[in-house]
Amino acid sequence: MIELLELQKLDLRIAALKENEREMPKQKDKYAIRRKRLEEEIKNSEERCKRLLLEQRECNGDIEARQAQIAKYDEQLYTVKKNEEYKALLHEMDLLKKQIAVKEERVITLMIEHDEAKAAFEADKERIEGEMRVLDEECAKIDEELQELKAERKALVKSRPPVAEKVEKPLLAKYERIRKVRTPAVVPMKEEVCGGCFMAVRPQIVNEIIANDKTHTCQHCGRLLYHPGNIGDAAASAAIEST
Ligand SMILES: [Zn+2]
Known part of the structure; x- marks a missing residue:
């Protein structure tokens, strides 16, 4: 009976190790999900910066186009004969200038928003990279422990036959x-x-x-x-x- 209890002790230890080997990768899966979320978070933060820059660029493009149009109208002013046409051109130019002013204001707002978004992104990046490092370390620890568990289990399995042989x-x-x-x-x-x-x-x-x-x-x-x-x-x- 003592021999059998010895064997059972060994078998229970092997079973416990196997169970740990099964469970530990699940923790890694959890970490992988967390990592993915962090990656998305940083991507969103970065994309917000890009969007604000893009809109800024679009606004500047609009402003340039309208300025070019104004310059064109300005030249036409010298060629028109009729007073009404002259007035119409001036009106158009005035309209474009007002549109430019609105766009310029928008550019200023976008610049401020972009600065804030960029600062937030830098802070997010630092925090998230820190969290990711921790996750990587945890995963590495799990891998290491898994290796140890496997090695221990293999050694126990190897040591089992002589223990079993002692049992009737x-x-x-x-x-x-x-x-x-x-x-x-x-x-x-x-x-x-x-x-x-x-x-x-x-x-x-x-x-x-x-x-x-x-x-x-x-x-x-x-x-x-x-x-x-x-x-x-x-x-x-x-x-x-x-x-
Ligand atoms: Zn019973």
Whole structure:
């Protein structure tokens, strides 16, 4: 029984490592999602700057076009004969000048907005890059831990056959069968109750388990039962710790 408990302890440790290996990449996935959000945030911040610059450029282009039109009208002023045409041209020029003034005001607003957006972008960038560095470090840590877990598990798996060999063949076969459906497969009987399902063990069987001349499984959950008093103190505490 002690040999089997040793084996179970090993198997439980291997299972725990496997579980960690399964769970840890999920944390990395969470970090990846967070990273993507940060990337989007910085992109939005940058795009706002670009949009404001683009509108500024468009406004300046509009202003230049209107100035060119004014210059053209200005030359035409010398060639028109009729007073009405002259007046009409002046009116057009006046209109264009007013439009230019509006656009110029817009350019000033855009410049201020762009300065603010740029400052915000720089601040965002610094903050986000800092957060990303932390995420990268966390991911690297996870990778490192995963490597360690894998190495530990492989070593344990390698060390398993000699431990299993010490267990009597029929008991080992039973254990292998049970552990496919119940973990842990071997449990202590405490106060005449199965340590796995906490159901009462039949008195006759309790006596046989205590007498330690036969191995028994719990009639309710099918786990192998043992009496902690039948194994050494160290083995008992190790077994309890692993259940
Ligand atoms: Zn049971």
